Ligand SMILES: Nc1ncnc2c1ncn2[C@@H]1O[C@H](COP(=O)(O)OP(=O)(O)O)[C@@H](O)[C@H]1O
């Protein structure tokens with residue numbers, strides 16, 4: 326007869342008490358392990374998730390910025406290159422430059438590898454009387470896009486008007502009864518009407534576009550132009566100052582006017598897109614953090630509560646057990662089994678139930694944690710938590726100790742109960 | 752050898768005092784079976800518990816194998832009990848989940864008994880429990896239970912055996928059998944003290960003492 330045989334026989338005899346004690350420990354351990362597994366899994370997931378989320382957000386930002394770029398592409402960043410001696414007040418009053426500069430400026434600008442300028446459109450422009458029709462018109466000689474030798478040939482911004490033809494603004498065409506295919510006479514020259522522009526509501530409606538060389542002849546200004554329209558492509562460093570600097574470096578005898586705020590608009594749009602993405606990302610991160618903090622806070626009081634409740638439960642079961650064993654303990658004491666022996670016998674029993682509960686609870690906790698993760702990640706491949714041997718070992722050591730501690734008081738009471746009290750009963 | 756001298760023991764419960772032992776002196780020599788007879792409530796069980804080193808008396812002296820067990824610390828006293836005293840009770844007090852054989856072997860929990868198993872087998876045989884050795888108490892008759900309890904008490908061959916109304920719950924035949932075994936054990940050299948109100952005990956005892964209200968009134 327060994328103590329272990331006695332313990333084993335007693336456990337088999339009072340299996341329900343023992344099973345309940347095992348269950349109590351298992352519940353507490355499962356709760357703890359499950360929560361630890363979830364927290365650990367979320368910890369490791371959070372990093373991976375943050376990375377992939379950031380990458381997704383960055384991708385979205387780039388797509389958004391690309392969309393904005395495509396949408397605002399047609400706007401261009403426009404500057405007007407004027408002769409240096411042009412009086413700007415007069416230019417603004419008239420709407421065009423009266424001073425002229427050599428047409429060779431266009432070639433110089435094109436050849437200068439001015440990186441921020443992509444399209445160059447030389448024009449000769451002048452308001453003049455149309456003697457044949459007794460009206461004022463705007464005459465623009467245009468050559469279309471100047472070739473940029475170092476760039477891929479692009480579609481010209483405006484199609485050049487071939488010699489002998491004219492493009493007519495809407496109001497003019499209406500007033501004069503002009504239609505495509507017809508002819509018009511201007512200062513003794515005859516032009517075939519190539520196209521009538523749709524109405525746009527500005528001076529373009531009273532403009533006639535003809536070939537630059539013919540305009541130079543007509544206006545008596547051979548080899549001269551009044552302005553170069555430079556359409557630059559956008560880039561982060563391209564500022565009005567940058568473009569002005571580039572152009573005046575190549576063409577010292579010119580001045581540069583910024584024609585529109587379109588570039589600024591585009592930059593603002595792109596900045597807005599980036600800000601939007603950053604906000605989305607920050608929101609998502611904040612939400613995730615809040616959820617995690619909430620779960621951690623919940624676990625912080627829930628898990629200890631369950632552990633305390635289960636410890637009390639184990640203590641109550643131990644008390645019930647020793648009360649049931651009053652008689653048996655009394656006779657063992659009478660037979661000369663010391664109080665210390667009885668005490669350790671009872672504590673060992675609780676240690677065993679704790680060990681059984683810890684093992685069952687560990688397995689159940691992992692299973693629960695894994696199931697939870699699997700349900701949480703519905704559809705996506707669930708990242709199963711790695712088996713944490715250190716934690717399992719800790720639980721397998723600590724849970725039996727806590728279980729044994731819960732049985733300390735009942736075991737103490739039982740061991741020091743007076744055997745005479747039991748044996749006197751008839 | 753068991754010697755008790757001038758034992759007194761008073762119970763105090765809820766303001767009421769009961770003088771259970773009032774100057775009891777008894778000597779039991781090795782090889783002797785002494786029976787103490789008396790009515791219920793006269794203090795027999797108290798006498799046995801005090802003699803068995805389980806209940807400290809208020810006054811008087813217990814000497815067992817030349818030693819006063821109450822001079823020992825609790826753990827040492829438990830060891831002393833394990834080595835020197837066997838108990839048999841009216842209620843048997845068998846461990847409910849242990850087989851008859853395991854119950855008989857229970858003293859081995861308290862002290863090293865190298866030949867316990869062989870001795871247990873021998874006792875099982877001698878006390879007629881061979882067919883019941885693997886049965887738990889609930890599956891045994893009262894006579895078998897008391898014989899198992901007796902076997903447990905004498906497994907370690909204690910020099911002193913104390914029996915508290917061992918026949919109280921037994922029929923005629925089983926009662927006689929148990930009394931016979933007690934007498935046999937005394938004959939083997941032990942001091943056996945038997946407290947009972949069973950008149951049959953007189954037939955097996957070397958001496959019979961009559962007890963009344965905590966006192967030994969008369970010796971026969
Ligand atoms: N714990 C106790 N508290 C108070 N009185 C007790 C206690 N135990 C026994 N008694 C009383 O002591 C007397 C002797 O009891 P006991 O030794 O059991 O007698 P017996 O065994 O002869 O029946 C009885 O009157 C009983 O009621």
Ligand SMILES: [Mg+2]
Pocket residue numbers: 751792795796797915
């Ligand atoms: Mg009694």
